[in-house]
Amino acid sequence: KAGVTQTPRYLIKTRGQQVTLSCSPISGHRSVSWYQQTPGQGLQFLFEYFSETQRNKGNFPGRFSGRQFSNSRSEMNVSTLELGDSALYLCASSLGGGLNNEQFFGPGTRLTVL
Amino acid sequence: AQTVTQSQPEMSVQEAETVTLSCTYDTSESDYYLFWYKQPPSRQMILVIRQEAYKQQNATENRFSVNFQKAAKSFSLKISDSQLGDAAMYFCAYRSAGIGNQFYFGTGTSLTVIP
Secondary structure, X not given: OOOOEEEOOEEEEOOOOOEEEEEEOOOOOOEEEEEEEEOOOEEEEEXXXXXXXXXXXXXXXXXXXXXXXXXOOEEEEEOOOOHHHOXXXXXXXXXXXXXXXXXXXXXXXXEEEO | OOEEEOOOOEEEEEOOOOXXXXXXXXXXXXXXXXXXXXXXXXXXXXXXXXXXXXXXXXXXXOOEEEEEEOOOOEXXXXXXXXXXXXXXXXXXXXXXXXXXXXEEEOOOEEEEEEO
């Protein structure tokens, strides 16, 4: 079974631009979560989508948004990029329906904002 | 909100020796799950071990075991017979047993294995 894939793997943008990151979960997984990873901060939860609905949201500004499609693929968008948005963005998928939810992580997208 | 604290930013261990990574968490919930994830230099995060809070027995996966102290809100990871491939960043994580899939992660412990 193919793992979680994320595209692109690397991205360089300038301040003020916007960016869209993509995540394809493991086949059959309905939950997709997004995390921002920075040195010293660890992983910060952005949001979780389940069956095309945002089920949980972390403490990030409205510039960060996401969506999930009917095939469970998810996109994350960041508008008006700031230097502090430079980070590794990780996507994780899980079956999502029950309590025994193991999350499987993708390789991440490394975003650099100049 | 739940918080997860890993007080050891870096640890090192001799190959074949045992090392313990610490994790504490803060929650008012009684039912939850705790995890240890490993992130090797290649960056793909993988699950090492999982503990359900309602289970008193400590989880074990081969050379990896945990010491779960619910009253103390402590969840340490013990790695026995350390191998070079164990070198990685280790993250402790908490997840509520309720609806939703929000994980709370610690800031990580970087483990170096010395040959």
